[in-house]
Amino acid sequence: MFDLTTYEKLPKSFYLRSDVVQIAKDLIGKVLFTNIGGILTAAKIVETEAYCGRNDRACHAFERRTKRTETMYGEGGVAYVYLCYGIHHLFNVVTNMHDHADAVLIRAAEPIIGIEQMQLRRKKQKPTQLTSGPGVLSQALGISTTYNEASLVGEEIWIGADRNQIRLEIEIDRRVGVDYAGEDALLPWRFMLRESEYVSVKKRNL
DNA sequence: TCTAAGATGGGT
DNA sequence: CCCATCTTAGAA
Numbered sequence: 001m002f003d004l005t006t007y008e009k010l011p012k013s014f015y016l017r018s019d020v021v022q023i024a025k026d027l028i029g030k031v032l033f034t035n036i037g038g039i040l041t042a043a044k045i046v047e048t049e050a051y052c053g054r055n056d057r058a059c060h061a062f063e064r065r066t067k068r069t070e071t072m073y074g075e076g077g078v079a080y081v082y083l084c085y086g087i088h089h090l091f092n093v094v095t096n097m098h099d100h101a102d103a104v105l106i107r108a109a110e111p112i113i114g115i116e117q118m119q120l121r122r123k124k125q126k127p128t129q130l131t132s133g134p135g136v137l138s139q140a141l142g143i144s145t146t147y148n149e150a151s152l153v154g155e156e157i158w159i160g161a162d163r164n165q166i167r168l169e170i171e172i173d174r175r176v177g178v179d180y181a182g183e184d185a186l187l188p189w190r191f192m193l194r195e196s197e198y199v200s201v202k203k204r205n206l
Numbered sequence: 207t208c209t210a211a212g213a214t215g216g217g218t
Numbered sequence: 219c220c221c222a223t224c225t226t227a228g229a230a
Contacts, residue, residue, distance in 0.1 A: 058213070085225095214222105
């Protein structure tokens with residue numbers, strides 16, 4: 001069985017750091033927990049992408065401070081959840097200090113706790129069909145836009161570090177689906193756990 | 207007001 | 219390849 005005391009909830013200071021690319025890398029191998037509707041689920045993060053509001057055309061907050069992006073301009077340590085294509089709820093981790101609009105998109109994970117509940121939510125059986133992709137991951141974990149701005153150091157959504165974590169091999173790639181961002185689409189800001197079967201899209205070329 | 211496009215996913 | 223589905227941002 002899984003011993004919850006193995007995992008240490010990441011403190012707010014983890015999210016307040018200024019290097020969003022480093023944070024995206026650091027999040028690989030961490031475990032995303034949700035306790036929503038009385039259902040505990042957890043999944044190990046295997047794929048992330050960094051978005052930087054100040055110099056990254058792919059970021060929603062780039063040269064834009066609107067109702068939607070205001071979440072990213074807030075202080076780090078909260079969720080930024082938005083609806084994509086009218087269907088998918090994409091979960092991001094807001095980082096950095098107030099007025100610095102950075103976030104990390106959690107793109108894929110490996111189910112650990114609450115797999116049966118994820119199967120019910122997803123109406124799929126195979127473990128790789130539960131949390132491999134930013135939209136489906138949110139569905140499996142019960143995350144929707146109602147959790148936009150929710151704290152990541154609270155009792156509904158949080159991220160834990162394995163106290164016994166050994167060194168991980170990380171692959172780097174360009175981000176998915178941001179071709180509109182011109183040369184920023186080529187930034188090496190996507191991180192994956194090497195050899196994981198749970199990443200959403202296989203490695204392309206930088 | 208109006209409209210195009212989008213950090214996707216599933217099916218053909 | 220196609221399409222579901224709807225909010226957002228920016229234009230008019």
